Amino acid sequence: MKTLNIALKLSLLKEYLFPAGCAVCGRTLFDEHEAWFGLCVDCAGGFPLSQEPRCAVCGRPLISEAEICMNCRKKTPDEANPDYDDMTLLYPYIGRTQTLLRSYKFGKHRALARFFSEKLLSSISGINCFTEKIPCVPVPPRPGKIKTAGWDQIECIAKILEKSMPVMRCLKRLSSKTQKELGKSERLTNLQGRIICIKKPPEELIIFDDVFTTGSTMNVCAKTLKESGAKKVHGICLFYD
Ligand SMILES: [Zn+2]
Numbered sequence: 411m412k413t414l415n416i417a418l419k420l421s422l423l424k425e426y427l428f429p430a431g432c433a434v435c436g437r438t439l440f441d442e443h444e445a446w447f448g449l450c451v452d453c454a455g456g457f458p459l460s461q462e463p464r465c466a467v468c469g470r471p472l473i474s475e476a477e478i479c480m481n482c483r484k485k486t487p488d489e490a491n492p493d494y495d496d497m498t499l500l501y502p503y504i505g506r507t508q509t510l511l512r513s514y515k516f517g518k519h520r521a522l523a524r525f526f527s528e529k530l531l532s533s534i535s536g537i538n539c540f541t542e543k544i545p546c547v548p549v550p551p552r553p554g555k556i557k558t559a560g561w562d563q564i565e566c567i568a569k570i571l572e573k574s575m576p577v578m579r580c581l582k583r584l585s586s587k588t589q590k591e592l593g594k595s596e597r598l599t600n601l602q603g604r605i606i607c608i609k610k611p612p613e614e615l616i617i618f619d620d621v622f623t624t625g626s627t628m629n630v631c632a633k634t635l636k637e638s639g640a641k642k643v644h645g646i647c648l649f650y651d
């Protein structure tokens with residue numbers, strides 16, 4: 411507890427010396443908890459976790475009562491049967507949540523990693539059937555990405571998660587064409603065989619990533635993990651398109 415208090419005070423001191431402000435509204439942060447999460451108290455309260463029922467295939471919130479969302483109903487049988495067993499997506503990637511992720515990735519708001527970890531942890535222990543005792547496996551970064559960006563945004567969150575739950579780094583991504591430049595089907599073929607298991611995965615695990623778009627990255631990760639011995643693969647992503 412004492413260490414946490416010191417860490418909180420240090421984060422406020424850092425904010426005072428090198429002000430980043432609130433990652434969403436830019437307001438000056440005067441409170442140690444605000445500095446700790448990189449958000450003012452008003453903005454921090456604006457991201458409640460949804461308790462709505464989710465699509466059984468992609469994890470997006472359901473508008474109708476049916477178990478599968480409209481988007482997934484249009485999928486081919488192969489696409490509708492992903493290799494992960496369930497998926498939890500926290501926030502739609504629009505408006506304020508978009509600002510949140512952009513501030514984290516491209517700004518000086520790395521303190522947000524603590525905010526994201528809190529949300530992931532409460533979601534893991536709250537809305538699903540898995541617990542913090544099941545190891546978390548981060549989706550590996552593209553080769554060269556750390557060199558370009560200067561840091562690994564997912565690893566930064568993983569380090570914080572590791573204080574509350576086991577984290578296993580068993581995946582590695584081999585070099586390939588940037589995912590963003592490819593179409594949907596190309597993405598899948600491009601990824602197949604390029605994400606490899608570098609150590610034996612646990613039987614049950616939770617893979618996590620920042621953004622879920624087509625789900626192909628998560629699916630290939632789950633497939634690789636299962637081929638290497640994992641029996642149950644849950645997925646969790648902070649944002650979805
Ligand atoms: Zn704010």
Ligand SMILES: [Zn+2]
Nearest residue numbers: 465468479482
């Ligand atoms: Zn769906």
